Amino acid sequence: MMNSAIANISLFDSLRARFAEISDSNPVLKPYIEKNFQNFLAKGFPTIKNEEWKYTDLQKILNRNYSLRSSSPTQSISPKAFLQNALHISFVNSAFNTDNLALSKNISIQPLSQTTQERLDKYFSIHQNALAQLNSAMAENALLITIKKNTHLQEPIIVTYTISPDSPCMVFPRLLVVMEENTSASFIESFSADGLHASLIVSSTEFYLQQNANLIHYLLQLDLQQSSHISHTAIFHEQKSNSSTTVFTGSGELVRNNLLIDLLSQYSETTLYGLYFGNKTSHIDNHTTVRHAVSNSLSNELYKGIINDEASAVFNGKIIVQPDAQKTNAFQSNKNILLSPNATVNAKPQLEIFANDVKCSHGATTGRLDEEALFYLRSRGIDKIQAQAILVKAFAHEIIENVHLPELQTYLAEHFQN
């Protein structure tokens, strides 16, 4: 107790010192990030006494020494096979690299600090969430991507985040994407870390969808090694905009994903998929919030988890239907399979419905592999281990089959087979 308190104090001192450097060197951003940093300091890191963090104890990973300064990468990055032909943006230890980008005039990519005052006012929100506040305060290299009006991108935009420091570090990558009217694009965000150090990534990604914007988003956490990742993804919907987001988690010591979908205007639709595979002592926590603010919007959510060994998982799915949001359709489902007697899942659907003319449903299941199905496969001559693998693959298939990029789908199917 004593030790962790001391370690946290030294972490706060480091954060303060680093923040002072960042705000001094970014006079444009200073007023925006200052507020977020003060808000963060007022409450500090959330503890398990906070209902939203009941099952995810950050103390273990905060009680360590992290470097807060980006070092140059110690290893080069090789994009995965499915990345070919795509527009590739890479963050290495928090610093982004957009070299060699063959940009069309329909996309603009710029550091957030170089944008207009008006845009800063609009897109620099004051976050409620402590870790998002911290990210916003510390993200000296935030990047703003704008997909311009009437642009329909055929190839996906890949954003890779690689952590390869010379000592364990804490990094704060931040990405903002504005999709203007009548646009469509897909984004793949892929996080990876080298196996040398247990680092901590606190990331934030926000999408602002204007009228008739169509977003497909994938978040891949498949190569974190023993590093940890706390992510924030927020998608703000204007009228008749659609989003589909899928998170795949299969690595990392501790992963916490906060996903907020804000359906702010009518006739918007969103789909939320998640597939997580926990093994050894990993901990994977998905907190999602869908807020239906106005009438006639649709959300559909399906998260599936496979938990093995001593691993633990948390699913918390909040659906808020505000009083004006009549004719809302909101569906949520969470299914978990435990492969070991020591694996645990805490699943909690949370519906807060304040309108009366709505269709909402939710369900959460946690269980073992179906014994009958196992016996069926074994009775055909397939051994127990192979039969289990077939059933696990089948369980994951429901999420993977929705991936619209064939190369990515193949990559994921192979990844989750092992």
Next chain:
Amino acid sequence: MLVIDNIHARIGEKEILRGVTLEVKAGEVHAIMGPNGSGKSTLASVLAGREEYEITEGSILFNGKNIADMSPEDRAREGIFLAFQYPIEIPGVSTINFMKTAVNEVRKHRGLEPLDAPAFLQLMKEKMELVEISQSLLKRSLNEGFSGGEKKRNEIFQMAMLEPKLAILDETDSGLDIDALKIVANGVNKLRNKDNAIIVVTHYQRLLDYIVPDFVHVLYNGKIVKTGTKELALELEAKGYDWIKNEYNNVNA
């Protein structure tokens, strides 16, 4: 081929088989009949190796090997096949894909090379015709959304693919209309030969019009209480099971 000697089996604390003795030789078809709850399906499950059942006494020899402690997959590889009364639906697994794995596992056990894709496809086409099942059905998730008849045809298709020495058909006729029943029975008859054997577990006689048994056994209260030829099945159809129960209860009173 199969020698069951005084098998006792229970599930939890409940004893269901109380001394079943039965011998099945290559080329034979045996029907196991009996009222509901007599232990018919348990016998089928015990032979296939369903792990909830515990064998407390007796032995099962299959081609000279004691299979009582063998895993279900090893029994399948040795040549035992169970056509399920209620075939399982498995979303996300197609019949074709899982059969490819199963066929090659069984081949490996028999010392044969795995089939490559064209050879597997060839074998599949042959067997599909036998049970009048379409490829599109086999590409779909296993049994998901299949009609009762389609599920049972899929069972017989799998039997055809795996070429077992002993096939156990557990209430294969249940839930089938007469046309579906004929197709399924036809498939089974085409698979009959002098080297394999079939055990037909059924409550009703009608399947036995199409798959004609050499022997009919009546299971009651966990034991075989009567054995006869196909005429016994007709007698049961006409008179029901009560006279069997009475006979048994009088003897054991």
